[in-house]
Amino acid sequence: MSAPDAGPRPWGRIRDDIKARGLRWTRQRMRILEVLEAAEGHVTGSELVERCRERDPATTPSTVYRTLDVLEELGYLSHSHAASGREEFHVPPVAEHAHLECRICGQTWELNADEAASVVEPVARRRGFVADVGHLTILGRCAACATHARIPVEDARRGR
Amino acid sequence: MSAPDAGPRPWGRIRDDIKARGLRWTRQRMRILEVLEAAEGHVTGSELVERCRERDPATTPSTVYRTLDVLEELGYLSHSHAASGREEFHVPPVAEHAHLECRICGQTWELNADEAASVVEPVARRRGFVADVGHLTILGRCAACATHARIPVEDARRGR
């Protein structure tokens, strides 16, 4: 994503941005934006749907997901997939970052922009590939689990 | 994953391996193994379900997915998530590899073990994190799309 990021949240601009593109400013979108304003860091899609329903029980999931798509296209959000495959949205203000997720203990860590850049540098250099760092989640075993756990087969199950 | 990989397919050993662990060798599992023998490279979960149904219309999705879990635990398979979030299974013989997926043109590329290793090296060195390379998919823009495409917002939609 290349648009607004860092600094105070751009919610105020969004309305104008939406209208400037011939898109429409609706009650539903306002509500979703309100929810996003109250959120921070990472939120799953269903959590956002849930929070919208708290404000207005009539909220429909499809509308929420479609609006999230639009906001992502406009560059105000990004999402990645956790190891479970569920969507995780990154809500500003959060600098763009990637994730590390341990399949044994389930813990996650963030990779800051620099660290993430060093990870994708080889594919950029050798293939000219411009990685979407915000979407990146690396699954594996964290230092602690890698050393003392002997991959207990039954417990490892949670990789999907 | 650390088990059988490369070389001729290990299907013959699987039966014994399963039984040796107190698990059971059933008709359904045989059928799924048959399907896997006939497959190669990447297959999505639902494709595997579909192929099993061709051989036996009575096949149930849950059984297939559970068996895939077991095979993955035993190290005979691995899976990753495409940009769409769908599961992609890597069927031997394929060396362990990671993926690059272009969000503009949808094309994917494989990163061989060496290249993948150079990608995850920074997190290994700085955090002792043992990445599960086979699960890794890096989303972004390929060289061609990155240079000549000006991120046509409508077309980019397919990032989820």
Place this chain on the structure above:
DNA sequence: ACCGTTATCGCAACACGTAGCAACAACAAG
């Protein structure tokens, strides 16, 4: 204030997986 265009909504149906649970059947032991 009214109209026409067309983006957006809400709904219902679908797609892909997962979870709980009762019935079943592998398998080892006798």
Place this chain on the structure above:
DNA sequence: CTTGTTGTTGCTACGTGTTGCGATAACGGT
């Protein structure tokens, strides 16, 4: 061969998103 144990199956229901479509409502123009 019969039996007991317990891993597996199939079913049904659920969770999380997506898609198609007719009805609705934003918004620019008059």
